[in-house]
Amino acid sequence: MKSTVFSIKYFLLLVLIAIYTTSCSGIKAVPEGEYLYVGPKIAVLPDSIYSKSERKAFDAEINALLFPKPNKSFWGMRPGLFFHNLKNPEKKSGLGHWLSKKFGEEPILLSNVDVNYNRDLIVNRLENKGYFNVRAEAEANTKVKTATVDYEVTPNAQFLIRDVSYASDSSRIWQDILKTEKHSLLKPNQPYNLDVIKQERVRIDTYLRNHGYFYFIDDYLLIQADSSVGKHQVDLRLVLKPTTPKIAKYPYSINDIFVYVGNNDANYFLNYKKDTVPNYKNIVITDLDSLFKPKIFDNTIHFKTGGLYNRRDQSISLNRLVNLGIFKFVKNQFVIADSLNHKLNVMYMLSPSEMKSLRFETTGKTNSASYTGFEVSTNWQHKNLFKGGERFKFSVFGGMDFQLGGNNQGYDIYRLGSELSINWPRLIAPFGINYTGDYVPRTQATIGYEFQKRMQLYALNTFKTSFGYNWKYRTFSEHNLDVIEIFYVSPTSVTELFQNQAQTNSYDARILNKQLTFGPTYSYTFTNTMLNKKNTWYYKGSADLSANIVGLLTGANVKKGKEKEILGVPFSQYAKVENDIRFYHKVSPRATLATRFLAGVAYPYGNSKEVPYLKQFFIGGSNSIRAFRPRSIGPGSYDPKTAPSSFLMDQSGDIKLEANIEYRPKLFSVFEGAIFVDAGNVWLINKNEARPGGEFTKDFYKDIAIGAGVGLRVDIELLIFRLDLAFPVRYPYGEDRWAKIDLLNSRWRKDNLLLNFAIGYPF
Template identity: 50%
Template structure:
């Protein structure tokens, strides 16, 4: 311990020395006449502007000044120092290249700053925001080979919109449609003049016209003129007009003549393909399918998939929504690598064109082999082999068939021979069909193709010296997305059958007393035959893909096992009226879970993330307990990180009282969990996190083998709390996460003594071993 302490002290001293040296020695690497650019300062002056206007304008303008100076930490520039001291690499790879150009940072010099350009940017930006006739000045402050540039901006009073005028000449159809859009205009009287809003208004009009058949229209065909002479008191009048040089075809509405699909188009060898565009209608006749022409001589695809994916039909007025919708649905079929769309004018008099869809298929089949290794904190090590095969067009209708074979083992490292090791093997297959197969009609105008999913799987699990389990599962259901934010997953039927084999005498001795009565119901339930079936439904709503400061994620799930079957049969385990199917009692319960996450972006390099999980599983009718596999668990790398996986709870139950040779996962019927995490980018691929986790699980009913496990009004006193720090190595293709956590509140300690602040002792080797939990994982915890 002393040796490690000395190493840590030396490391801290070395890092401190580097930081101190870097603060004063970076300028010695500069050549004669060079000045290190340390940044800029901007001041905004003007009696006609309010204090808030000055502050808002200044904050907007500061981000436009370029370049940015070298990054600093507490006034120091360690990355610049690393660049300066690292030798020039001979190749664009290797340790020295990584250290100099990835960790280090090239110096930003005064010569890199175009001061006049920045002044022009400040003036132009101000005028684009309505501060007309602005003026900018600059000065430089130099000391010890370091230079700061100071800018001074003097804008005049801001101009506001007095009124907006749309085209008065509505003889042309395009002008009529422009006038019809004015109720949704972004330009409002008494709002500040803003060039960005004007550009958005032009794009809004263009979007509306694209929905009305004006395929060749462009935002640049619109001009919005500002006249400040017709009004006083810093007001401008806006005139929305169609440019005089707008091409005639941009003023016309177009309709679809033919829809032609090439599902085997090779984009890389398109010149070698015998595809003539446009094609003569006579040559298309033999490829007709409903209102489409599908050019697929090899019959690679069923034409019906294009009927469901494409939203254009013969005679339709062109609109951008159906254009994008068709492309997105073709992409979401998952069977095409490239999707290209062409509109070819065939009748300029009647304003008609043909729509061509040129589709390049992906490789239909793929085979992937994976080898994984792992260890955990319970001194177990193991590995896993996975063989995955995928066919993306198994029945020529873009149906995806995925099949997987796997085998895995976890053995006790350094333990006795034939210890409580775990061996698993199994297979899983999933057929995903790009449509809803049901006795009812399901219409979806979403860009995402709805799917019918069928799953079948089996797993063999052997715990040496304990038992062997066989697990069969199957499901049938649907997934569909309303849009990019909302997704539904409904399994009409989801069934699991578990039955044991070779339960050892050693394990049975822990379950039963010598007279045959049950000693440990919890262990018995693990090897009981189980039949679980019923519908499940989950709903997901997320905005995390949007470039917003605040984003959300929510997932809710409902699982109803045998609710109708149990009600019809009158099952009631408490009245000795437990029902069976195939001589196996079926499980009856209702389960609900909610996962809510909130992400707040503090700056470009830091953010704050929180998560709340709440769930309950309630057994009734044919069941006294919720099946072990359907219960809740906490602890581990993606949960409460200060406690090892599945070792916490339920309630105030103390897992240390268990027989160490039969240490089983702790589970519960109720779950509450709250996580909070501050994330910051240190540099490049290295990120830092500071986090806190809280929560626990509880039982709905009393369990004599788990004293303190039932949920009660004192549940708040049984909340576990942990905190820690972490490093995340973001390598783009994957994120490697290291989280070091320690418990701050332990629910199975004596009531009144559960907070553990007074027990923290980093110098104690035994305390560190028992309380510092290192979690190694892939990806973020939430």
């Protein structure tokens, strides 16, 4: 074995040396008399007056400015140049040409670098930061075939703001500007910063545009700087440019609101009749085909006749009209209705989309539990069922999962079901709600049925219905409240094989019980991951309550023999809370560190000794702890392999803890890599003799399962295909729980390596 390990290490070393040599050989292709540009070297002088962190900040900011960027390197290797040099100039096809085009990089030469331009960029950027006496020198430094550009930068002292003043008068616009003074971003004793000055102009412009000044723009504001006051200080003075047009200095109010619905009159905005009488709540509506009820526009358009123009009202109105999902195009225009009294007409031109659609979908899938299968569905949708933007959807679906190997071979799963849902673009409630969010609030109702047959074992009939609300005040956060959500599960066609199993395992016997849950559910989601920021977050918190009021009113208490029923079925009573927190940190432009923490608890009480199976927590699989198969971990230190004649690997719990960390570097082209560690488990709140060691105790941390692995992802814009190869690091059960990892042993690899194929990131 030692000789084998030595041979492999020796082979890998030779491969690395070969790659390094061939990658660096790209330098040989640099034309005669040219030098490969390998990057800048920046020195901030004098060292004595700047701390290490300040010099590091200077270095990072200056580096970000300089152009062009050198060829990408990795441990001194330049694979982009290596692939580029595989191309034969005399051939326009072949493997070398394809590799060069796909993965190659043109060499960045010293002659491509405009040294004087970069030096001026540095001076300009630091002056914008308040270093008015900055000096910068630049010089190329060449070696045999490579070159750097050395920059020596002397920022000197940074100027601070001494005073901020306003060139105000008694006009309406200046009175409104002065109202914002206490919120100014420009503060005495703060460093002069041109970026902050620009933000201050935008802040004032936003305030004015939200208070009627439709024709105002931030470019009309000028902030003058006087740096002659001495002691490295500067005075700032806010003025209106002399060229500011008169029309921009007055707030405008809303006169009439016009809505045109149709696809035929592109010149409506030019030909509308100014004396048209409003036909619904001060809105002039022209709906050529009578497609919509007028109320839909009153719910979406936030402007009111007689009120001041407000850019936020404009944004809300457009967001809501687009969010309805029933218009292909939404156009908005403002025209002066009364120049003397400063009034505007607001006009919307709306092009309806197709309201009805029929979609047929088929999906093939596989998972790490050795199940392979498919699902087909047919969906019919109407986006405007009652002419108020109501979305109606009816779907029928069916599918099957079968195992090609594994413990459950032969116990194939068949599913067949349908669902009907309707979604209203408003809040339907017995009391009035004044909703002011950016998006259209929605009321939603669903009803559905699914039949699931697990061959040779049992079948389940599942009925579900819900009624609730969905709303978003801002882009980043969303609320979902189901006032009532009802699940009823009834088993049927239970085989003798499964009944025998249930007699020896009370935990599996739960599936034979009818399950009824009903109550409110609520979830809150926040995410800013769509922003191009260094650090972004995702959070989802949810709460699920079942029969809490009914259980209280009926005095249900199963522990005292007072189990209550509804229509002959004992109802489940529990409280469930779950939290999902994710943090994404951009380590570099080409690498991200993603982390996730999950915590949940479901507590049975009153009419229930345990949480119903369909509401419990599960762990493992391609989106969880990838080194273990789905639902094969827990609860606690319980080892599923010790169960007598156990053919079901569905382990569940009332408490769930999970943590994941994953490093995601971009490799090349559409390929990304991953290195990850997953950890977690599920536990029971109450002790269960059929699952010894499954209860949650103060030593819960000893039951944590840990897995690790590597992954490859292919990002083709619309889809991300993912392959993750994982292995156990620590088992939650047994005497010696830490795994003995032996990657060179074929038997160990067969027993422990688990390949997960999935679509999309795991989190």
